[in-house]
Amino acid sequence: MAGIGPISKNSLEMTKRADRQTALTDSANELEIFYNLCIGRVHYKSSMKTLYYVDSHSIPVSKIICKVFKGFNQTPNIKQRYLDKHNLIKAAFCIELNDKQSKAVLVALRLRGICIEIT
Secondary structure, three states, X not given: OOOOOOOOOOHHHHHHHHOOOOOXXXXXXXXXXXXXXXXXXXXXXXXXXXXXXXXXXXOOHHHHHHHHHHHOOOOOOOEEEEOOOOOOXXXXXXXXXXXXXXXXXXXXXXXXXXXXXXO
């Protein structure tokens, strides 16, 4: 029987994998960013003020962002990104943040043990 092998549900083990370095540059496009995302890792592209991430049950990044925005009495505009032009293959989520929002969101993510890569 074919498969991808055992999947660990231990969030500590997943965050260890997220700690690896990717060497992305500021010129990295969305596909390069998507390729390097994983559970427990987000990518903040400061030139575009955009945060990219994947969501999971063990590390719910969207919930963390929603809680931060609730403190600002705002609603986050989280967008689903796709790998194809027909919007069939989901890739990752992204959200544009202003300076105040980005500082608060990045701190909240760090406090939850999420690795943040900034370019």
